[in-house]
Amino acid sequence: MAFFGLFEASISLFCFLIFYYFLIKKHSGYIKKTLFQSYPWDWPVLGMLPALVMWFNRMEDAIWILEKSNLTFLFKGPWFTRMDLLFTVDPANIHHILSSNFSNYIKGPEMREIFDVYGDAIFNSDGELWKNLRMSSQVMLNHQGFQNYTMSITTSKLKDVFLPLFSRFSEEGTVVDLQDVFRRLMFDITLVAVTGSDPQSLSIEMPDVEFVKSFVDAGDSVAYRHVIPRFLWKLQNRMGLGQEKKRIEAGATFDRICAKFIFAKRQEIRSQGIDHDHGHSNGECEDFLTYFIKLDTGKYKLLKPNDDKFLRDTIVSFIVAGRDTTSTALTWFFGLLSENPNVEAKIRHEINTNLPKTTTSTQERPWSATDHTEFLNKLVYLHAALYEAMRLYPPIPFERKSPIKSDVLPSGHKISANSNIIIPIYALGRMKSVWGEDAWEFKPERWISETGGLRHEPSSKFLAFHSGPRTCSGKHLAMTTMKTIVVEILQNYDIKLVKGHKIEPKPRLSLHMKHGLRVTLTKRFTA
Structure with a gap:
């Protein structure tokens, strides 16, 4: 089992590096104009990781996605990496998570x-x-x-x-x-x-x-x-x-x-x-x-x-x-x-x-x-x-949280235990x-x-x-x-x-x- 886990992780890494070099490094202008100014693609194996890499230095794109997603967006990470993230800037969700x-x-x-x-x-x-x-x-x-x-x-x-x-x-x-x-x-x-x-x-x-x-x-x-x-x-x-x-x-x-x-x-x-x-x-x-x-x-x-x-x-x-x-x-x-x-x-x-x-x-x-x-x-x-x-x-552009038990946010999104929630304060x-x-x-x-x-x-x-x-x-x-x-x-x-x-x-x-x-x-x- 350990061998297969390492093999799958290696395949994910290899695919990501190939994608990153040939598409983002070599054709970054095209990528920005076509792929990431629309709803992020959920790629096989890679999930939405290429979009996250682009967002890291282009936060305006992430803001656009959140506005179009009714303030809450589920990011799908690469397979086998446990990188799925729920992004939310919904004040009702934020109050629920941080206060109530x-x-x-x-x-x-x-x-x-x-x-x-x-x-x-x-x-x-x-x-x-x-x-x-x-x-x-x-x-x-x-x-x-x-x-x-x-x-x-x-x-x-x-x-x-x-x-x-x-x-x-x-x-x-x-x-x-x-x-x-x-x-x-x-x-x-x-x-x-x-x-x-x-x-x-x-x-x-x-x-x-x-x-x-x-x-x-x-x-x-x-x-x-x-x-x-x-x-x-x-x-x-x-x-x-x-x-x-x-x-x-x-x-x-x-x-x-x-x-x-x-x-x-x-x-x-x-x-x-x-x-x-x-x-x-x-x-x-x-x-x-x-x-x-x-x-x-x-x-x-x-x-x-x-x-x-x-x-x-x-x-x-x-x-x-x-x-x-x-x-x-x-x-x-x-x-x-x-x-x-x-x-x-x-x-x-x-x-x-x-x-x-x-x-x-x-x-x-x-x-x-x-x-x-x-x-x-x-x-x-x-x-x-x-x-x-x-x-x-x-000064701190994002907050990260994880629920102990599964929950349902005011926005209606179901949250499983130990999942990851990101509150992008800059976007908020x-x-x-x-x-x-x-x-x-x-x-x-x-x-x-x-x-x-x-x-x-x-x-x-x-x-x-x-x-x-x-x-x-x-x-x-x-x-x-x-x-x-x-x-x-x-x-x-x-x-x-x-x-x-x-x-x-x-x-x-x-x-x-x-x-x-x-x-x-x-x-x-x-x-």
Whole structure:
């Protein structure tokens, strides 16, 4: 039986490679014009895999198919590969999966295997382990002391590094890749908040950072595992080839660098003479690693603060959550502003209107944390514009789920146990049947109510911060961080997109820009 399974898998692989080379590689223009702008063909042996390969870099085709399929589409994978997938952007289905029937829909063992480079991270855990990780994380994320600590890190990094760097770039007329800058900024901020250590990746030298590269390689390998048969990436993993080689090297880098952070932090805690379980509930000026090392295991029985692997997985997962999502959202926000100067003008007007009259710049403010929060809360249009950017370009472009038991979705589709469901969040934000005929337009006004406040949209429509019990615990902190960064930039600089620079998405684990965001900066002078 094992022999026949391997034989069938080999035949599938051989046919796919022949198809890919001769049809897609050699005749990609014809393929795009004929085969994939209509309903995907279910090929013998290959199923619809050729369409999925094309969709991976042409998401507009997938969006068209979903609209034509009444928001839910069954993808047939190659024979013998267990790659059948149900794609849905139906808000009723999404609410059913992520909220009302939450307990039946888990990440599942297959996803944990695909994401294994991250270990037992909160975003790929299920059951009691996930509950323990979420509850313990919420204590820190919702604690005012930690929020103040994180904002102190952010404002210091902006004042001491970010703005001086921008000043130099503007004086020298340097072309800047904002995507790279935001990723470095958020990596530095996140690593300080998580470990207390500043990697200083954002500097005039813009140094290559091994730890950063490992996150890029890990993310690419995870995306790769989603679009090729399992047996193939398993084979590559065993042989140490291609993306799997990069994944193995990334995992080793995670292990080595996190071990240094953990060792140094344990030494620091011992030198301070702090009892292992003392002070954990306070969260005052503590980084995440300190908090988890001193965690009270009586409250969270499945967490293991004495286990270095648990701490390693915690460090990695929070860096992924803090760095990639926020930097990606900021990049697309400024990319959209460059194409919509009217929106930028409205945001600047809102900032200036609500800025205390005694200051001409947010850098001059002698504000308390409360004053700063009150100021940011008044920036309703900015909040709406950030939401709108994340609606069109969600930092995490898809969500994956698997049912424990068979089920029937509100759309009428029957779901078998252990099958795979994909919610393409990027496509969801562009569904005209969900958001209206102007779904593809960047229109912050759709988030403003008749009374001038923020309009509520169900999270089953707007999934940038997920939905249901897994709704992002750091949502408030992320929005506060982004607003703070945007205000500082717009108050001090004009940003202009380099002529001819093409903005387009690169669909991976996070929705990065394929060519970065190349801009020039001009210093603003206030009277």
